[in-house]
Amino acid sequence: METFDAVRFYRFGQPADVLQLVRRRIREPGPGELRVRMTARPINPSDLIPIRGAYPHRTPLPAIPGYEGVGVVEAVGPFSPSSLLGKRVLPLRGEGTWQEQVIVSAELAVPVPDALDDEAASQLYINPVTAWICTETLRLEPGVTLLVNAGGSSIGRIFAQLAAILGFRLIAVTRHARHTRELLELGASHVIDTSDADTPSLREAVLAVTEGRGADSAIDSIGGGDGAELASCIRPGGTIVSIGLLSGVPVSWGEVAANCGIDARLFWLRQWIGSVPNHVWQDTFAKLLELIARQKLKLPGICRRYELAQFGQAVLDAETPGRQGKIILVNYS
Incomplete structure (x- = not known):
């Protein structure tokens, strides 16, 4: 052997x-x-x-x-x-x-x-499938506003491209100005750079962009204080999905959801793959491969x-x- x-x-x-x-x-x-x-x-x-x-x-x-x-x-x-x-x-x-x-x-x-x-x-696999399933779960379509943190990450860039493909409005939160131009070119509607001294609080910045309404939904990749702050930017009745823990600090999502009047969900790719039939698994990759072949997704x-x-x-x-x-x-x- x-x-x-x-x-x-x-x-x-x-x-x-x-x-x-x-x-x-x-x-x-x-x-x-x-x-x-x-x-x-x-x-x-x-x-x-x-x-x-x-x-x-x-x-x-x-x-x-x-x-x-x-x-x-x-x-x-x-x-x-x-x-x-x-x-x-x-x-x-x-x-x-x-x-x-x-x-x-x-x-x-x-x-x-x-x-x-x-x-x-x-x-x-990890980032494209997660991003694709989240857009389906949140029913992101034209007119819907999605807020994401870690906007400069690999999955942040994929969400920007899916915004261009599916027509929803993306607000990407980053910590450095170097990501702004690329995210806008990929499909983001707005980029909020929290490292900019002139940027108000994240909530104030999001409310300004959404004319006081707040985002319809959000996706948190960081957790900790960043995740809780992201939740505060969602309109009442909206949804936040936690997909990662880059900070290593968990969030008490039940408490956050109650305080903000929103729906909080956890998305674990491992749980999703354990519940879907094989044809859905293969069909998901087929859709992503088609987008790549058509040069819609890079x-x-x-x-x-x-x-x-x-x-x-x-x-x-x-x-x-x-x-x-x-x-x-x-x-x-």
């Missing part, structure tokens, strides 16, 4: 302290499974937050990080389509992707079109590439403030 490299953690803590490169045995794929040789995986905040122990009840140890990526099918198990051999797929909802080989369910693997390169394909560029064994430096780089573009872990051999 062959062995291969994998990044693993046996306890929670700072990624630089707890992540280890180990050798792991590989098994042959079982019935309905594929074995995929990984070629690229981006480093996302959602990969690093669980390592620090933010969700201990959902992260059994030891664990291998990595929720998304792309690879080549090297072996198929019984009752799996042999036509996938040698094809590129997104090996999702199986093992962590920060390893050389991944075992995945054949029916959940998403085939990758030839026209899409590995680096774009590797980013097709994913972030790559800042730097690191081999899997260089994960330590890659993680440090991924958390460097002000970085532009994605840090990606690759396998060249």
Whole structure:
């Protein structure tokens, strides 16, 4: 039985302290499974937050990080389509992707079109699917105003593009002026830069933009005080959806919702994928791939590439403030 490299953690803590490169045995794929040789995986905040122990009840140890990526099918198990051999797929909802080989369910693997390169394909899951499902859940359509924080993030840019595609009005909140022009070009209606000394409180800025009405809905990626402040900018009866915890500080959403007179919801991608049938899963990717093929949706560029064994430096780089573009872990051999 062959062995291969994998990044693993046996306890929670700072990624630089707890992540280890180990050798792991590989098994042959079982019935309905594929074995995929990984070629690229981006480093996302959602990969690093669980390592620090933010969700201990959902992260059994030891664990291998990595929720998304792309690879080549090297072996198929019984009752799996042999036509996938040698094809590129997104090996999702199986093992962590920060390893050389991944075992995945054949029916959940998403085939990758030839026209899409590995680096774009590797980013097709966490942010695009989350943003797409949120727009469907909130029924965002022309005339509806959505407020998002972390506007300069990868998912913030996707929301801006979806605003242009679907016609809703997006107000993006950022912490640096460098994001303003790009977000407006992508599709945001307004950008509020909270680092600008001339910017009033976020609530006052949003009320000014919405002529005193407030946003219809909001999406919080940060949590903590930022999430609570975002909620204060929503009109009574509106909705806020929490999709992330970049600050690492939870929000008492029940209390916030009661104080603001709004509906507060939590969106966990893991819960969504556990409840949808396979055809909805595949149809969601088909819609996103169509938007990419039509050049309506573009994913972030790559800042730097690191081999899997260089994960330590890659993680440090991924958390460097002000970085532009994605840090990606690759396998060249």
